[in-house]
Amino acid sequence: MKPKPEVVVLACTQAVPQPSALRQALQEVGLSGHIIQEPCSSKVEAFHLLRILAKGADLVWVVGCPEQYCQLAEGSTRMGFRVAHAQSYLAELGLETARLGFSRVAAGNPEGLAAVAAEIQQRRKDLPPNPARPRPAA
Amino acid sequence: MPKKYHIPVRQVPPRFKAVGKGTVLDWGEGCLRCTRCVKETCPYEAFRNRTFDDRSLTDTIDSLCKNCFRCVQGCPRELITKAMNPEYNLLGDSYWTKEIITTTWYQAETGRIPVSGAGYGGPFKGPGFDSIWTDMSEIVRPTRDGIHGREYISTTVDLGRKPLFLAFNAAGELTMPVFPLVEIPLPVLLTEPDIGVNKSKVRLIMAQAAQILETFAIIPREGLTSALLPLAQHLMPQYSPGSLNLDDPVLGSVRIIELWDHANITADIDRLKGRWPNLLVSIALPATGQATERCEALAGAGAEILHLKADNHAQGFAEARDKHLKDLIREVHLRLVKAVLRDAVTLVASGGIAMAEHVAKAILCGVDCVAVDLPILLALECRLCSHCQEGDDCPVDLGGIHERRGSQRLVNLMGAWNNQLLEVLGAMGLREVRRLRGEVGRAMFAEDLEREIFAPLFKAPPGSETLERDPN
Known part of the structure; x- marks a missing residue:
């Protein structure tokens, strides 16, 4: 089996209709992230984010639409609130809040995806390994 | 009263959550x-579980x-979407649509007929098998009589060559050789899919399921390992051209083998029959443009079973790539009927048999039984993502399934298919599947209907070459 991905991206299908484009943008900055498509970024709840971190991912990123373009009107706004809410849990646990992040990008915008990938890569570089990651057997 | 064929289905939950x-x-x-939240009143307890x-x-x-x-409609603030x-x-x-994939998973899990319960909202007709409407005029008292009606419906078919006449001497003894014949109680063979990982595990699952179902699993000879030999009675080893060795010990323990068609196949079969006279031989041939002539020639030369193979989308190969399997089957069937050879030979078709109705419709077009491939993988939770073909990991760890669990899921799928076949046969008023073969009178073909109805409407009036539009 593959090693566990270090970066998990939860992408709104409206903002990223083709996950392969985001995968390619991530590969170009040297990351092999696991992309999970969501019908709306507001589908992502705090417990999803925390459970993915508990499985050992170093960084979890949510990609949603720009707020004014959200098809569910408030979905993207709620996503921002939820990531912030989950970050407050991380702060309470004494973990880096930077392990969670989000971006908003409009569909059909390769430069936007490249910028998202660069932002993810920069954030990943600054983070130490996730203490929850299972250590390889010696 | 003969033993009733029964497929032992048993619930086998999936290892991975279905999509x-x-x-x-x-x-x-x-x-x-709210004190009584819609999440608490979910009838399936989805929010709780x-x-x-x-x-x-x-x-x-x-x-x-x-x-x-219910939750979407019930929440007073409409917070659930x-x-x-x-x-x-x-x-x-x-x-291989998402509906086919998910209903196959359901059937493999439960062994039950998938019922949507909300009416049919799909198109009136479609391409391929969807252009065939079967006659359902004999449905009477289904709630009282159950799936078989008042009489038992047989799904047994014969594999092998049948004599067109018998010859006796003056003493009343048969003066001609008797051809070997094998009966299977389900008109479905299992054939190895061309995709997938951990083929040895898949082969073992196919063989175990074939034993329970009393049918055969077609497996390449090189894949027939010692673990499969105890199940040899339900295996059909497949030999590529030139690979047949008469000293192969497997030939002594199997009942049928399959040979890929090649120029000298009749000589190969004669040699084989000289050594193993009771062994049945199936000839696999791709559904190309020459398949019809080739089938007639092979049937005339004494072939026992002809296995017509289409691609995974039920299309032919080479010049027949635009033809659907149903049309190719009808061509071969009618050619054999014309040559007075149809009853002598067993015809099998495979490729693109995705649903239970395809079994009935393929038989209706003229085959004796079908061979299924990709539904075997779907029963093992495959998602047809084709990651394995790209050398990537299987997302459902196909090789990791326990063989007993896998074979039961395959048996469940065939149990559900068998029940659907019985439903169709009962609705057509047929008491055995052998009577369905080539019975196009019990079906309507959308293409034929359209031609019959619309062609006269657009026919040019007598005396004019083409239809002329009235300028006013």
Whole structure:
């Protein structure tokens, strides 16, 4: 089996209709992230984010639409609130809040995806390994 | 009273959560804190039982939700919404649709006929098998009589060559050799799919399922390992051209073998029959433009079983690539009927047999039985993602399934298919599947109907070469 991905991206299908484009943008900055498509970024709840971190991912990123373009009107706004809410849990646990992040990008915008990938890569570089990651057997 | 054929189905839950059709968007912000929340009254307890799937890193509510929309309609602040699951939308392709994949998973899990319960909202007709409408005029008292009606419906078919006449001497003794013949109680053979990982495990599962179903699993000879030999009575080893060795010990323990068609195949079969006279031989041939002539020639030369293979989308190969399997079957069947050879030979078709109705429709077009391939993988939870073909990991760890579990899921699928076949036969008023072969009188073909109805409307009036538009 593959090693566990270090970066998990939860992408709104409206903002990223083709996950392969985001995968390619991530590969170009040297990351092999696991992309999970969501019908709306507001589908992502705090417990999803925390459970993915508990499985050992170093960084979890949510990609949603720009707020004014959200098809569910408030979905993207709620996503921002939820990531912030989950970050407050991380702060309470004494973990880096930077392990969670989000971006908003409009569909059909390769430069936007490249910028998202660069932002993810920069954030990943600054983070130490996730203490929850299972250590390889010696 | 003869023993009734019974397929022992048993619930086998999937190892991986099935991809749900819809997904719940739950906007917890703004909740009124009702004392009786719609999440508590979910009839399927989806909100109570939801967890987090560690392997797919997703919420399990998508698999638990049955899309009844009770929560969506009931929440006073309308905080719960349903949306299509993008992962579901990506399943399958134009032929192996997401509906086929998910209903196959359901049948493999439960062994039951998939019932949508909300009417049929699909198109009136479609391409391929969907252009055939079967006669359902004999449905009478289904609730009282059950699936078999008043009489037992037989799904048994024969594999092998049948004599067109018998010859006796003056003493009344048979003066001609008797051909070997094998009966299978289900008109379905299992054939190895051309994709998938850990083929040795898949072969073992196919062989075990074939034993339970009393049918045969077609497996390449090189894949027939010692672990499969105890099940040899239900195996059909397949030999590529030139690989047949008469000293092969496997030939002594199997009942049927399959040979790929080649120029000297009749000589090969004669040699084989000289050494193993009771061994049945099936000839596999691709459904190309020459398949019809080739089938007639082979049947005339004494072939016992002809196996016509189409591609995974039920299309022919080479010059016949635009032809659907149903048309290719009809061509071969009618050619054999014309040559007075149809009753002598067994005709099998495979490729693109995706649903239970395809079995009935393929038989209706003229085959004796079908061979299934990709549904075997679907029964083992395959998602047809084709990652294995790209050298990537299988997302459902196909090789990791326990063989007993896998074979039971395959048996469940065939149990559900068999029940659907019985339903169709009962509705047509047929008491055995052998009577369905080539019985196009009990079906309507959309192409034929359109031609009959619309062609006269657009026919040019007598005396004019073409239709002329009235300038006014």
